[in-house]
Amino acid sequence: MGVRALVVGGGISGLAAALRLRDEGLEVTVLDAGTRWGGKLAPVRLGDLVLDGGVESMLARRPEAVGLADEVGLGDRRTTPTQASPRVLVGGTPRRLPPSLQGVPTDPAALRPLLTPTGAAYAEGEPDRPAPPLPGDVAIGAYVEERFGAEVTDRLLEPLLGGVYAGRSRSLSFEAVAPALFEAARTGGSLAAHARASLRPGAGPVFAGLVGGVHGLADALIGRLEERGVDLRLRTTVTALRRERAGLIATVATAAGEDGSTELRADVVVLAAPAPAAARLLAGVLPSAGPLDALGDVPYASVAVLSLAVRGLAPTDSGLLVPPGELPTVKALTYSSTKWGWVGEAARSAYGDDVAVLRVSVGRAGEAGVLQVDDATLVRRSLAEVSTLPGWEDATLLDATVTRWGGGLPQYGLDHLGLVGRLRTELEAVPGVAVAGAYLDGVGLPACVASADAAVAKVLVDLGGRIDVRTSQEPAGER
CATH class of the missing domain: 1.10.3110.10 (protoporphyrinogen ix oxidase, domain 3)
Incomplete structure (x- = not known):
């Protein structure tokens, strides 16, 4: 049997780590407690359109995410926003x-x-x-x-x-x-x-997207992992992690419909789960409590994205940012059919020339109450607020759908990087275990992919001469 790797978490960080580990010749299993892969890379259907219900873009001036998209065959789908601002x-x-x-x-x-x-x-x-x-x-x-x-x-x-x-x-x-x-x-x-x-004038577009939606990156990663023989398991929760002489052992709650739990043995484990779950699992392998209490207490904000098709609206801007206090519920609008050429073409094909497709962002840290209504009420409230804006006088809602992200975004409090540094220092004493995810170095796709690369590099070094260690020499780029 070859060297076995276990990745806990099937968002972009976990999937990227799994691909890197497989590239190095390890036998890889990826576990996720949810019902789909991709984390915040998520499709949403609006009428006949398939759009991004979560992340819709990635930084183009960092190499990690755009490079990963190219690696899995999506280079010809890369695009940039229009000139609208x-x-x-x-x-x-x-x-x-x-x-x-x-x-x-x-x-x-x-x-x-x-x-x-x-x-x-x-x-x-x-x-x-x-x-x-x-x-x-x-x-x-x-x-x-x-x-x-x-x-x-x-x-x-x-x-x-x-x-x-x-x-x-x-x-x-x-x-x-x-x-x-x-x-x-x-x-x-x-x-x-x-x-x-x-500032970096002349450095090219700040953001990039994918024709058809950034969620396509998760689909392509899953396809590549399946081709490479990676064991992918949804609806599977890791409840504990410990070390024995035989290696690392994860206690896994079996898939829905089965009883009890089982144990999986691995030589290396990459925890690509949110901070509270990572802290709980690390408690079984870290030699001391160290930063675990602070890690488990990293706060997360809940948000929602409303995808709307609206007739009688002709925006020329790419969106509208809403400071706190301006509107009770809405914090931002993204006029997707103006911002992204491919969305504009799809909207015209589905609805005609006089329909705009947009995203309404709702939810800030400390405002969980705003989201504690049903979808229909959230759409109704948000629409009533934006209907007071210039250009909305004749707008009529055609389609709407709501994507909710409960506890979706980690909040970086004071000395957050100090906490991350202390955690990684503690992990240096734990061979074969590393962490990845949005709570570490940044919430964007490039930062998440970079955290996966760093986690894989760490566990490969821990393995030493047991396999051919090949770490990337490409610079990480700016955060």
Whole structure:
């Protein structure tokens, strides 16, 4: 029997890790407690259309996710957004977004249309304001408020980060959310100048997608894993992990319809499950409690994506960001048929020229109550809110579907990267066990794939000479 690997979790991190392990010649089993593969790479049907119900894009300027798509045969389906750009809702009016790096302004003077005269005056004084070096991690929203004023945090940073993390910027770790900019800020000086210096003009599109939907990446990965003989098991929960002389042993709850549990033996295990589940399983193999309590307490935000087909709506923008306080429920709109050429073509084919297909994002950290209604009520409330926006006067809903992500997005609190570092240090003393997932280094697809690559590299080194260890020399790229 060859070297056996067990991957716990069938999202993008787990599937990517499984492919890498199989490439190295290991016998691989992937277990997931859910009913489908792909995690937040999920299709949703809207009438005759199949769209993304979860992640809809990936960073194009990092190599991991786009490289993986190419590797599994999706290179000819890669696409980029149209030239349409989003706006932000301020005082009930959609306004053009000023230039920024993840919501941190690069040109304070360009903020004027978003701010009151008093707020604009304070923001424009940022380059001349004293800025001593940062001694350690801070909340990014609080620091941006200190540098530019509360209006900039509320009207620019908050809606941009809210769309990525579903979090509150005044609670999110600067070091974890924007590590490169944080390192620059640690030296002191103008934050606007640091953000401007971090931009990469002419580097090409920031985001990429796949014609037919990014969920196609999960489908292609599953197809490749099946071709390679990987054992794939859904509806299967790992309840415990321990080490014996024979290796690592996972206690597995059997598939639905069967009783009891069984044990699987493995030489290496990659835990690509959310933080609380990973903490529970690691308790059986870590030599000390270490960071497990903090890991198990990593908070997650619940969100929902409403996919809508609307007649009588002709958006020219790619979307609308909604700061907290502007609308009670909705935090963002994505006009998918304007943003993505393939969605626009599919929408015209299915509905005609006068129908827009869009996504409505709902849910932020600390707002679970917003989601505690049935789908019909959530659609009705959201539609009532957006119907007050310019351009919606003659809009008529044709189709709607709701995709819910309970506990979907990890929240990076202060010193989050310190926690991750301590966890990985503890795991150095645990041969054959590694972790991967969105709670580690970033919630985007490239960061998840990079975490899978790092996990596989770790367990291969642990195996030493037992197999031919081949680790990638490609640089990880920016977060």
